[in-house]
Amino acid sequence: MIEGLLIGLSAAFSLQNLLMVIAGCLIGTFIGMLPGLGPMSIIAIMIPVAITIGDPSAALILLAGVYYGAIFGGSTSSILLNAPGVAGTVATSFDGYPMARKGQAGKALTIAAIASFGGGTIGAILLMIFAPMLSSVALLFHSAEYFALMVVGLSAIAAFAGTGNVAKAVLMTLLGLIMATVGEGALFNMPRFTMGLMDLQSGFSFITLAMAMFALPEALFLVLNPARSVQGGDGGKINNLRITRDEGRKIAPVIGRQSLQGFFIGVLPGAGATIASFLGYAVERNIATKEEQEEFGKGSIKGLAAPETANNAACTGSFVPLLTLGIPGSGTTAILLGALIALNVTPGPRLMIDEPQIFWAVIISMYIGNLVLLVLNLPLIPYIAKVLAIPRNYLIPFILFFTLMGSYIGQNNATELLLLVGMGVCATILRFADYPLAPLLIGFILGRMLEDNFARSMQLYDGIGFILDRPMTLGLLVIAILLVIVPSYRARRARARQEGVADGD
């Protein structure tokens, strides 16, 4: 390993590769801020550039830098505009946006940058130590375990259900799952519930749904009630950038825990940053004290640090199956695999042996990339947060425009825009009645994968027997049930105790 590290250091610290990391992080951050352009599209756009470079290490380092930058950029639009352009940053907006509305946009961006740095760096250390070992563990996961893992991911809805609102959260999740069944699935290859419309043939698009559920209702609420505008204070002057020692102490354990959890979830092919971020949020909420739990969803620093750390650690983790097995664990790593193959590099068990300079250079460049992101973004935060100081008459049309653009760029289909407006109106009405929208999006994101893995397990085991046949599946399902039951039980007990006190017990 030491030898590998030295090879990696010498490769990663060459001038060309350093420039690649910096360029990649910058490009990724700025394009990632545009809702609708996630890491997948940006990397796809950058592939021709990477191939032109010719050197596989440099190309992969550039693309990895773009990947991290795009994830960070996505967090920025989630926090400032409530417009998560990537599934992995949806959970970031749950507490990031309320913080921005409270006039703490600078602080929210700082926490996001630090949490991303922590998650990415710890993830890179874990990758270095465990990569060869973990690749064999990832292979132990079959479709039954994936199905159970998706159920665990769905159990994160417990984190969004206020007291006495569990039914609403469950209903929204089911609605998301129902929406995910629209269109042509990978497994059955037949269109379902398309009502004969060609535009629904490939189902609803994630980006349209995300914009309709988050950005559009928020923009409409700002129009309806101007008093809701960001309380930036001082005419939008961004102060309050620093986090206090006390806040640092609060988020440090969250970053530690979520780096580990996020990384190990990221290692599993197909699980990825999205589940890691939702689960990170849910777990942190469940283990928080009662007072802290009240804060979640209203601008909790823990609620922001958890998904930010987890999604970055998971991104790093997703390199494990790519580099050691040649299995892309997510859409983004699938595109990276394509780029590697185009550069005559075959990822897999022999990569470490045949091309150690590529393997180690990529890992070292992850450290450098995280550092570059931190160094570049911390000084830029006051300027990025200035977005919120734009006068309302300009800001709202721009938010609406970027919402429309995000949806249009992804699909190049104007019907998608009409769908966006229709869904946005529905989402606004749902928000009037206090229905949580995050579970709907979680259900939609995980729905396809859940059904595919469920169907595959059913076919393999000729029925539902796989739940009892596979201990890991059963264990995960039990965890999912506990994730839902424990918070409700704790809330009920707390209520009972309060009533007891009121009764004079």
Place this chain on the structure above:
Amino acid sequence: MALDRWIAFVILCVALAYGYAAFFTMDGLLPPFMQRNPIWPSTFPKILSVLAVLTALVILLGLEKPEEDKDGVGDIDYRKLGQYNLAHALLLLALMVAYALLLRPAGFLFSTFGFLTVGAVILGERKLHILLPVAAIASFAVWYLVDQVLGIFLRPWPFFI
């Protein structure tokens, strides 16, 4: 009946229609070789529709007692919708629909410039000497970035040019 129950009722109707399609129409299209599978394309939707109907009924029948939200800061009270800027919101929604319909025939530059300008005017912006250049620069900058830099085609001009 409260709004959340009305919404539950609408979702119940959607779930019933969805369930009807899953239980009675989908399996007729199944090729014979697939009928021996332990799972059909309609299996998952059947499960979802049953669960959705049951959950919607829980809300509709008021079986769950939600806790009173004491912290309604900044949220919109739909019962007082008339007191808010409803006209502005509806006009902006109409503008978004118009943008969707005009984006292709009018081209990206004109429709975006129009959207940003009219949107700001609806919200009360009257300093046209600032608004018009800002809208023009923003429209061109976004088009240049997406079309020229990223290589995603956006037709800049109307279809007849």
